[in-house]
Amino acid sequence: MTYLQARGVVRAYGRTPALRGVTLDVAEGEIVAVTGPSGCGRSTLLHCLAGILRPDAGQVTWRGERIDGWSEAARSRLRRTEFGVLFQFGQLVAELTAAENVALPLLLAGTGRREARTAALTWLERLGVAEVADVRPGEMSGGQQQRCATARALVTEPRVLFADEPTGALDTLAGEQVLTHLVRLARDQHTTVVLVTHEPRVAGYADREVMLRDGVVDHSGLGLDASLPGGHR
Amino acid sequence: MTRVSTSHVLLGLLATGPRHGYELKRAHDERLPRARPLAFGQVYATLARLHRDGLVAPAGQERDGGPDRTAYALTGEGPHALDRWLATVEPPMPYVASTLFAKVVVALLVADVDRARDYLIAQRRAHTARLRELTAVKTAPTASLDDVLAADFAIAHLDADLRWLHTTLDRVADWHREVHS
Amino acid sequence: MRPAALLRLALAGTRTDGARVALTALSATLATLSGLAALTVLAVVKPPGDARAESVQYTNALLREPGLRPGVAFALLMLMVPVLGLAGQCARLGAPARDRRLAALRLAGATPGEVTRIAALETGLASLLGTLAGLAVHLIGRRLLHRPGPDGRLALPTDVQPAPAAVAAVVIGLPLAAALVSALLLRRVTTTPFGVVRRARARAPWPWPGLLILVGLAMFAAFRPVGLWYERRHAEPPLWLLPALLIVGSLAAMVGVVAGTGWISHTTGRLLHRYARRPAALLAARRLTADPWAGSRTFAALLAALIFGAGAAGIRADFLATIELHRRIGGGMGASDAFYLRAMDLVDLTVAVAMAIAAGGLLVAVVEGITARRRAYAALVATGVPRATIGRSLLWQSLAPAVPAIGLALAVGYLLVRGVYPAPSGGGYPEEICDAGRQLCGDPLTRAQHTRTEWVPKVTVPPDVPWEHLAWFAAGGLAAVLLTVGVGLLFLRAGATVEELRTT
Numbered sequence: 001m002t003y004l005q006a007r008g009v010v011r012a013y014g015r016t017p018a019l020r021g022v023t024l025d026v027a028e029g030e031i032v033a034v035t036g037p038s039g040c041g042r043s044t045l046l047h048c049l050a051g052i053l054r055p056d057a058g059q060v061t062w063r064g065e066r067i068d069g070w071s072e073a074a075r076s077r078l079r080r081t082e083f084g085v086l087f088q089f090g091q092l093v094a095e096l097t098a099a100e101n102v103a104l105p106l107l108l109a110g111t112g113r114r115e116a117r118t119a120a121l122t123w124l125e126r127l128g129v130a131e132v133a134d135v136r137p138g139e140m141s142g143g144q145q146q147r148c149a150t151a152r153a154l155v156t157e158p159r160v161l162f163a164d165e166p167t168g169a170l171d172t173l174a175g176e177q178v179l180t181h182l183v184r185l186a187r188d189q190h191t192t193v194v195l196v197t198h199e200p201r202v203a204g205y206a207d208r209e210v211m212l213r214d215g216v217v218d219h220s221g222l223g224l225d226a227s228l229p230g231g232h233r
Numbered sequence: 234m235t236r237v238s239t240s241h242v243l244l245g246l247l248a249t250g251p252r253h254g255y256e257l258k259r260a261h262d263e264r265l266p267r268a269r270p271l272a273f274g275q276v277y278a279t280l281a282r283l284h285r286d287g288l289v290a291p292a293g294q295e296r297d298g299g300p301d302r303t304a305y306a307l308t309g310e311g312p313h314a315l316d317r318w319l320a321t322v323e324p325p326m327p328y329v330a331s332t333l334f335a336k337v338v339v340a341l342l343v344a345d346v347d348r349a350r351d352y353l354i355a356q357r358r359a360h361t362a363r364l365r366e367l368t369a370v371k372t373a374p375t376a377s378l379d380d381v382l383a384a385d386f387a388i389a390h391l392d393a394d395l396r397w398l399h400t401t402l403d404r405v406a407d408w409h410r411e412v413h414s
Numbered sequence: 415m416r417p418a419a420l421l422r423l424a425l426a427g428t429r430t431d432g433a434r435v436a437l438t439a440l441s442a443t444l445a446t447l448s449g450l451a452a453l454t455v456l457a458v459v460k461p462p463g464d465a466r467a468e469s470v471q472y473t474n475a476l477l478r479e480p481g482l483r484p485g486v487a488f489a490l491l492m493l494m495v496p497v498l499g500l501a502g503q504c505a506r507l508g509a510p511a512r513d514r515r516l517a518a519l520r521l522a523g524a525t526p527g528e529v530t531r532i533a534a535l536e537t538g539l540a541s542l543l544g545t546l547a548g549l550a551v552h553l554i555g556r557r558l559l560h561r562p563g564p565d566g567r568l569a570l571p572t573d574v575q576p577a578p579a580a581v582a583a584v585v586i587g588l589p590l591a592a593a594l595v596s597a598l599l600l601r602r603v604t605t606t607p608f609g610v611v612r613r614a615r616a617r618a619p620w621p622w623p624g625l626l627i628l629v630g631l632a633m634f635a636a637f638r639p640v641g642l643w644y645e646r647r648h649a650e651p652p653l654w655l656l657p658a659l660l661i662v663g664s665l666a667a668m669v670g671v672v673a674g675t676g677w678i679s680h681t682t683g684r685l686l687h688r689y690a691r692r693p694a695a696l697l698a699a700r701r702l703t704a705d706p707w708a709g710s711r712t713f714a715a716l717l718a719a720l721i722f723g724a725g726a727a728g729i730r731a732d733f734l735a736t737i738e739l740h741r742r743i744g745g746g747m748g749a750s751d752a753f754y755l756r757a758m759d760l761v762d763l764t765v766a767v768a769m770a771i772a773a774g775g776l777l778v779a780v781v782e783g784i785t786a787r788r789r790a791y792a793a794l795v796a797t798g799v800p801r802a803t804i805g806r807s808l809l810w811q812s813l814a815p816a817v818p819a820i821g822l823a824l825a826v827g828y829l830l831v832r833g834v835y836p837a838p839s840g841g842g843y844p845e846e847i848c849d850a851g852r853q854l855c856g857d858p859l860t861r862a863q864h865t866r867t868e869w870v871p872k873v874t875v876p877p878d879v880p881w882e883h884l885a886w887f888a889a890g891g892l893a894a895v896l897l898t899v900g901v902g903l904l905f906l907r908a909g910a911t912v913e914e915l916r917t918t
Contacts, residue, residue, distance in 0.1 A: 052796045073800065080798030091793035093697065095704040100696065107693040108799060136704075153797070180372045200361070200395035201388060204368040209361065 002061060003028045004160060004192065009048050009058035011041075018044040020215035021058065026160075031186065031193040033206035040212040042196045043164050049194060050083055050162040051075035080108060084153035084161040084191075086182075088168040091149050092137040098124060098148045099133040105156045123151035127181050143174030150182050160192040167202060179205050239271065240279050241318045244288060244311055251292040251306035254280060267367075267383035280305055288314050333394060337401060346405055353405070357398045364391045431512060434504055435540040437778070441501035442544025442588055443551065444771070445494045449584045450552045452490035453576035455483055473567045475753055482757070489764050492722055496768040496775070499715025501541070501592065503775035503782075530597050538593030545585045619706050623674035627826055630667025633659045634833035660834075667830055668721055671823050672714045678822070679709035679815040686814055694803050698810035709815040712779040715772035717823040720891055723765035724827025727883035730758045732831070735877035736838040742873050743841045766890070773894035780812070780902035791906060805903045812899050813892075820891040824884050835877075842872030 004026040011019040018041040026032050026049075034042050047053040048060055051067050052075075060068040062082070067075060079085060092101045102120035107113065124130045127147040129140075137145050146166060153161055163182065167175030183205050186193045195206055203209050211218040246252065246260045254276045261271045283289040284305070292306035307315075333356065340349035370376060371384040460480045461467050468478040476482050516529045524532075560572035637659050644651040683702025690696045702709070733754050784791070791804055848855035850864035 047796075050796075076795075076798045076800050078798070079796070083798070085793075085797045087793055087796070091790065091797070093700075093790055093794070094787075095700040096697070097700075100700065104693055104696075104794075104799070105797065107696065108803065113691065113696075183372050184374065199392070200364065200399075201392040204361070204364040204388065204392075205372070206365070 003063060004049060004194075005059075005061045006045070006049060007059040007061070009045070009055045009060065011044050011048055011053060011055050013044075017215055019048065019055070022212070022215070022217055024049075024210060024217065026192060026194060028159075029190045029192055030208060031183065031195060031206045033195045033197060033203035033209045034212060035197055035200075035203050035209055036212035036218070038198065041215045042198070042212055045212065046162050046164050046194060046196045050085055050160075051078055052085070080105060081156060082159050084156065084158035086146075086149055086153045086161065086163040086166045088165040089142070089145070092145055092152075094137055097134050097136055098129065098140070098144075101137070101148055102152045102155050105152060109156065119155055120151070123155045124148065126185060127151045128177070141174070142170050143177060146170060146174070146178045147181065150178060154185060154189070154191070157189060158191060160194065161186060162194050162196075164196045165198070166195070167197075167199075175202070238318065239275060240283055240288075241315065243276070243279055243283065244307065244315045244318075247289060247305060247307050248312065248315060251304045253302040253304040255302065257305075264379060265383065266379050267387055283311075286314075341405070349405055350402065353398055353402050357395065357402075360391050360395050360398065364388060364395065367391070431515075431536075434512075435536065435543075437504035438501055438537060438540040438592070439544035439547065441497050441504060442541040442592065443548040445497045445501070445588060446545045446548025446584055447552060448490050448493040448497065449588070450548065450576060450581065452487040453580050453584070454571050454574060455487045455490065457574040457576045458483060458571050459574065471567055471573065472571065473563065473569050476757060476760070477571055485757075489761055493764060493768055493771075495718045495722075496715040496771040499718065500771055500775040500778070502595075502714070503712070503778040534593040534597040537596040538589045541589035541592040542586075545588050549581070549585050619673075619676040619680050621674070621677045623670040623672075623677060626666045626670030627674065627822075628670075630663045630665075630670060631826070631829055631833055633663030633666065634830045637663075637834045638836065664721075664830065667826050668718055671717050671721060671819070671826050672710050674822060675713055675717065675815060675819045676706045676710045678818050679703075680706035682814040682818065686810065692803075692806075693799070694806035695810050697804075697807035698814060701807075701811050702815060708779075708783070709819065712776055713816060713819055715775050716769060716891055716894060717819060719765055719768035719772050720820060720823040720887055721827035721830075722768065723762070723887045724824040724884060725831045726758060726761045726765060727880040727887065728828045728831030728877075729761075729835070730755070730883065731877040731880040732835045732838065733758065735875040739838045739840050739873060739875045742875070743870055765887070769890055769894060773898060776894060776898040777901055780808075780898045781905050784808075784902050784905050788906075801906065804906060808902060808906070809896075809899050812895050816892065816895045820888055823891075824887055828879070828884065832877075837874050837876040839872065839874035841870040843870055844868065845870045 002025060006022050006024045008021045008023055009019050010017070010021055022041070022045055024045070034045060036042055044053065048055045048068075051060070051062075051070065055068050058068070059066055062078070067078060070078070092098075093104070096104070099117055099120045102123055103111075103113070103116035106116035106119055111119070121130065121133055124133050124147075127150055129144050129147045129151070132140050132144050132148070137148070140148070146169075150166070153163075161182070166182065167178055170178065179202065182193070185191070193206070195202070197203055242261060242265070243257055246257055246264070252260065254273065257280075258271050258273060258276050261276075262268075280289060284291070287308055288311045289305045290308050292304045294303055336352060336356075337349055340352050367384045367387050371381050371388070376384075455477065458469055458472075458477060461469055467480065469480070470478065472478050476486050512533070516533060519529055519532065520526070556572050559570055560568070562568055637656060640651060640659065641656065679702045683699045683706065686695055686699035687703065690699050794804060795801060844867050846865050847868050848861060848865045850860070854860045854864055
């Protein structure tokens with residue numbers, strides 16, 4: 001059975017086409033980088049795969065089920081339970097502390113507050129930011145914020161983590177720390193990661209790279225990299 | 234990349250105390266994990282040159298169930314030479330000297346654009362594979378600081394090469410289009 | 415900076431800035447209209463005669479009776495309060511975008527003073543446009559509405575003009591005040607070249623506004639004792655003293671209630687945080703404690719209108735009690751009773767209009783809050799937080815402080831009035847009653863035979879608490895809050911879209 005799959009996905013913003021028929025397979029447990037020049041449709045593909053956007057045409061299947069036709073509520077539930085989402089910046093609720101931000105998905109799932117906080121603290125610890133548990137995002141560094149956001153994306157132990165330029169707003173070292181933690185934890189938990197980036201250095205964290213160009217997968221040989229022969233994993 | 238001055242690296246390693254040749258080789262390979270490993274012959278040749286220049290001196294012999302080993306220590310002049318080296322700024326990229334760069338230029342000169350393109354694509358694939366390998370080394374939970382620093386150094390250069398490869402591919406495509414239309 | 419350059423920069427902006435300027439101008443127009451209307455009513459000249467001489471040229475008793483005209487003018491001036499509140503809310507519309515623009519100006523080398531002047535100028539010019547428009551509408555309206563009836567009487571005081579100096583004071587003074595207030599508000603904003611940093615208040619609000627409310631209540635309660643004190647000494651109190659008691663007292667109470675909302679927000683936020691089980695309540699609780707003054711800012715005009723309304727309800731209850739008293743002991747105002755109650759209906763209408771305007775301000779504030787956070791909301795929606803949860807958190811966030819604040823405003827408004835008016839009482843005096851017909855009683859000779867003296871018992875009619883009235887006001891206030899949250903949710907639907915998250 002295929003794990004996560006896009007078949008001929010088309011999506012436009014108004015009259016501007018972003019995706020013109022993308023076909024892509026993501027296997028369980030692999031880390032895939034989606035790269036390409038600005039405006040190639042990387043983020044849109046991620047949003048379609050994660051069920052945030054509905055494609056105009058084509059299919060998105062998740063473990064054999066087509067999710068592109070699901071209602072907003074059903075897709076919300078899927079994103080809350082099976083998927084985790086991580087953005088470039090600005091995703092933490094400014095008024096909540098780090099621990100509360102991380103606990104939010106668990107509270108939504110109906111977990112009790114005490115239990116949710118314990119889990120949140122564990123994940124903050126794993127990402128090396130336990131010291132900011134009771135601090136609000138405005139008082140953290142960008143790297144700390146992004147690590148909290150990563151903890152929030154992983155706290156529900158999702159099967160797939162979607163990360164859209166997760167280090168785009170960070171300096172190199174902070175970005176490396178976020179990615180190192182993210183990749184290590186994903187491998188430990190056997191979480192699949194779809195990583196959107198324009199930086200070769202960030203794409204280097206993936207097992208495989210898919211390059212988009214003008215809304216389609218670039219098959220010119222440049223975009224398709226087989227995984228390393230006898231490489232990592 | 235300019236050649237690393239082995240003699241100065243050895244001076245630096247001896248600054249922490251006297252060592253004999255084998256120890257120096259081990260220390261070198263450990264501290265510079267991603268560098269080309271040092272050959273024994275090179276260690277002894279370099280030590281001999283440093284001795285001739287009066288920067289190191291033998292500091293006693295040691296017999297350890299094998300052949301004689303001569304330990305070396307810095308002379309009074311040694312630290313000064315090391316200081317001078319450390320204080321000298323490396324000329325930043327004095328020449329654009331890279332086989333990668335030369336190959337692309339020559340490919341465009343003697344072959345057609347497609348040839349250059351094919352080469353660029355193959356090279357990019359190799360670069361990406363190496364980048365991924367080094368990233369895996371770096372993110373391994375067992376990686377030491379020296380491992381991470383060495384991998385960082387290599388990754389930064391591969392990253393720069395890859396960016397250049399991308400840009401060049403786009404430029405070549407544009408140039409091709411301009412010439413053939 | 416040259417004035418022309420200053421002007422150009424003050425007028426540079428986006429569509430949101432345009433909307434803010436338009437709304438600021440509109441509220442300035444409304445404020446000018448009510449201000450000029452009040453001035454016109456005050457300009458009606460009292461005809462010669464005793465203190466009760468009526469201006470017979472008007473059909474409306476509210477304008478005819480000299481004793482009522484100040485009340486009418488006061489009610490019209492009161493309308494300016496929610497209108498100015500609306501203007502204050504409008505100033506917040508698109509503020510983040512404007513702040514970014516101001517920061518860019520700082521980056522380009524403008525001094526903090528120049529940036530403040532630019533922002534103040536924008537507000538001032540918008541208000542000036544508004545007041546000029548208001549003046550024009552007033553002048554045209556006067557001409558159009560000047561329609562004497564068949565008997566030559568007028569429905570409105572279109573035959574008098576307010577003093578030119580007073581008109582100028584309104585038309586020029588309002589924009590100046592608006593510019594000053596805007597400069598004052600920017601004082602709390604450190605405009606650095608790298609974006610605007612609002613200094614966050616780390617301290618929780620103290621319940622000092624409670625003290626202000628008590629002072630206001632005390633001043634109203636002191637109104638009669640002070641008057642009696644002078645009476646007992648056969649002296650007239652200074653002319654300013656009694657009005658000052660009422661004006662300062664009502665201002666103190668109003669500021670107390672509005673500022674007290676900050677404390678209420680913080681406290682309800684803390685309580686909610688302690689007992690919240692669901693994410694919606696938790697989000698609302700944290701937002702309330704993070705910026706407790708947001709509640710004060712948003713609800714200010716609504717609360718002012720409610721205080722006024724509760725006061726009016728108190729006065730009406732007092733009228734009703736007085737009518738009841740007269741019914742019991744005889745005598746009374748007769749036909750004028752009905753007139754006073756009609757006048758109170760007019761006051762209630764004013765309050766309703768004020769609340770509607772205040773709801774407009776509330777809406778601006780809610781929409782502004784949502785658009786300012788739309789990226790965070792979009793991110794929450796993307797990570798699978800249902801929009802309903804965010805909607806519920808907005809509802810919690812608005813209602814949790816609004817319910818106690820509305821209750822407080824109504825209680826304070828009612829108690830202020832009760833402080834001034836004691837329960838109407840009468841009787842406690844002897845009365846001569848002539849039992850015979852008019853002819854016998856009219857003749858002083860025969861009258862004495864038919865006359866008996868009867869003791870009229872002392873009767874006090876404590877006015878009923880106008881629960882029904884107050885409940886209507888409370889319902890109106892809550893409806894305004896609910897309505898604005900509802901409209902806000904529509905904006906949330908449009909705002910929290912995934913487009914906010916695009917990085918490429």
